Amino acid sequence: MPVIEVTNLHKRYGGTVAVQDVSFDVAAGEIFGVLGPNGAGKTTTVECVAGLRVPDGGEVSVLGLDPRRDAARLRQLVGVQLQESQLPDRLRVAEALEMYASFYRDPADPARLIDELGLGEKRNTPYQKLSGGQKQRLSIALALVGNPKIAILDELTTGLDPQARRDTWGLIERVRERRVTILLVTHFMEEAERLCDRLAVIDKGRVVALDSPSGLVSAVAPEQRIRFRPSAPVDDRLLTDLPQVTAVTRSGSQVVVTGTGDVLHAVTSVLARNQIIAADLRLEQATLDDAFVELTGHRPAE
């Protein structure tokens, strides 16, 4: 049963349509990504899910509740980490978590959460003295301190250096192990690919694709290309006879095989049966970046 259901969501600000028509379901325990270029309507969509904005049309249901009507109940169950939301400069790490913990009926132990998020040495450090990565971890901790069933994380790693970004991803994977459903807004392909079970790609206020990261890639660009140097001459027919192979070309001593599905396995099997070793074997595949460009016509960030 889905824990988040968004159906034909529509939202405009004055004359500007931010979200035209967005629908998706998120299953319990899933990490669901909302991916899209800047201004695509990602944040507005999740803000409607979080109950911060009132949709102009469509239905949003979170844990079977209405984010506006049942706001008080949902705030106990949904932890939200907002984009560009900061804390007072002089507020210390432990104080922030203890204060937020006091808002919830059944909070996590702030001290343990601080340790789990690697902020143990910073518990008495004021917010202004934290690094970007530490601020982000504190923000995630605040979203988790109420022991939520769902965590909504908006632009989790924007502005972080690559190491801090990877650390944060590791953290999210540990959060998933607590059976928390995560709705993740991002415009980083690598982040979506690494973390998300499924993705909704949003562009100009509409869902343009909804699938697993690998599903999105193969739907947009199903072809894979294998390059290798054979240890002995290869008859092209050996390869073209395989149902997965669509084309075989040669460039110098290299053989280039294009195909779909488990073409790699098929090619390496047939070579092995003929005692041919494939040296310098490379598999070229479309990436989520390619899929994103194909779907939205935008270059992804970075």
Added chain:
Amino acid sequence: MRAFGQILKIETRLYLRDLAAPLITIALPLLLLAVFGLIPAMRASNPDFGDRSFIQYFTPSLLVITLAMTAVNVLPTVLATYRERGVLRRLATTPASPAALLAAQLIISLATILISAVLLIVVGRLAFDVPLPRHPLGFALALALGTAALLALGLLVAAVAPTNKAAQAIAVPLFMLVLFFGGVYVPRFLLPDFLVRIGSYTPPGVQALLDAWTADAPQPLHLAIMAVIAVLAGTVAAKLFRWE
């Protein structure tokens, strides 16, 4: 309730940690009281001040420092900063309401004003012959209404200023005006009559404080004006205030 207690506790700590605000708000008026009070001539009664001593005449203006600092300087900048940085919005996603934070800030403002008023009254009485307020009820009323009017103006600034910088751009001139008409920069007896009169009707109503402190009941009109300003500014602020 537990959540509100925590918010109040943390906000109080944050206020005290920002040493400058409590120092200027509470310690500066006391320091000025001591500096002027230690000069014997300032303690002699003088017909210029309606047979009061200068220090008796000036103490209400010292209280104006606390009132102005708290209500139209600290409060709006803190609130505008919290809104600008998304502190209020983030609270709106939790079971606690940003209104709790606003309430905590108001309680801190009121406590600051009360502490400063009590200190000025007690120290003035014990050390410098400033009488206890002669008309206690009138004084309490003048202080309460003057505080309400200024706090409402402070909230109005917080409501219309989108950022911390904008809040300061409005709050600082307003703060200066309140101090000026409160007779802080130039004692009011040196000001032309019409400026003194304006000062009686601008928040926090220094004339009403002076009357109740050293003479008799404050004029009802002075008090009524403060009440009207409090209600008007408060209503507009409540209408315009946004959490984000």
